[in-house]
Amino acid sequence: MDIAAVNALPYEDFVDILGNVVEKCPIVAAAVWSRRPFVSLTALEARINDFIDALPESGKEGILRCHPDLAGRDLQSGTLTRESCEEQARAGMDALNSAEASRVAWLNEEYKKRFGFPFVICARMNDKADILRQLSERNQNERAVERARGIEEVKKICHLRLQGLVLTDAPNKL
Numbered sequence: 001m002d003i004a005a006v007n008a009l010p011y012e013d014f015v016d017i018l019g020n021v022v023e024k025c026p027i028v029a030a031a032v033w034s035r036r037p038f039v040s041l042t043a044l045e046a047r048i049n050d051f052i053d054a055l056p057e058s059g060k061e062g063i064l065r066c067h068p069d070l071a072g073r074d075l076q077s078g079t080l081t082r083e084s085c086e087e088q089a090r091a092g093m094d095a096l097n098s099a100e101a102s103r104v105a106w107l108n109e110e111y112k113k114r115f116g117f118p119f120v121i122c123a124r125m126n127d128k129a130d131i132l133r134q135l136s137e138r139n140q141n142e143r144a145v146e147r148a149r150g151i152e153e154v155k156k157i158c159h160l161r162l163q164g165l166v167l168t169d170a171p172n173k174l
C-alpha cells in the first residue's frame with residue numbers, strides 16, 4: 001500500500017490497518033487520521049510522533065503499559081499481538097533457556113516495581129544479548145530517563161511496523 005492508498009482509507013479501515021503501529025494503542029491511529037492527507041510515509045510517522053510527544057507524562061506511561069513484557073505471560077500463553085509475537089521471536093525471546101528465562105522474568109519484575117511501567121525495547125533492533133544487558137543496565141536509571149527512553153523505543157517499534165505496512169517514500173524522480 002502506498003501513501004496515496006493510506007490517504008484514501010476511510011476511518012474504520014485506517015484504524016483496522018494501522019491501529020497497532022503503537023502496541024494496543026489504536027487511539028494513536030484514530031487521532032492522526034484527521035491529519036491526512038500525508039505527503040509521505042515520513043510525514044505520517046511524524047504526525048504519530050507529534051501525537052505521542054504531546055501526551056502528558058501519564059499518557060506516555062500509559063503507552064508503555066500497553067506493551068507486553070518480553071518473554072512474559074502473553075508470550076507463554078500465546079496471547080501476544082501478531083506484531084509483538086514476530087518481534088519477540090526475531091530476538092529469540094521465545095527460545096530462552098531456563099536460566100535466561102528466570103533472569104528476564106526477575107529483571108522485568110524489578111523494573112516494573114521500580115518504575116511502574118514495563119521495560120520496552122525495540123526487539124527487532126536488538127539481539128538477545130543486547131536485550132539482557134539493557135534490561136539489567138536500564139534498571140539503574142532514573143524514572144524520567146527511563147520514561148523517555150521507553151518512548152524512544154516505542155517510536156522505533158512503530159517505525160518498523162509502519163514500514164511493514166506502507167511502501168517507503170519513493171525517491172524523487174529525476
Ligand code: 2AL
Pocket residue numbers: 023067068069070083084085087088118119120121122123124157
Ligand atoms: C516489545 C514488543 O512487544 N515488541 C518489541 O519490539 N518490544 N515489548 C517490550 N516490552 O519491549
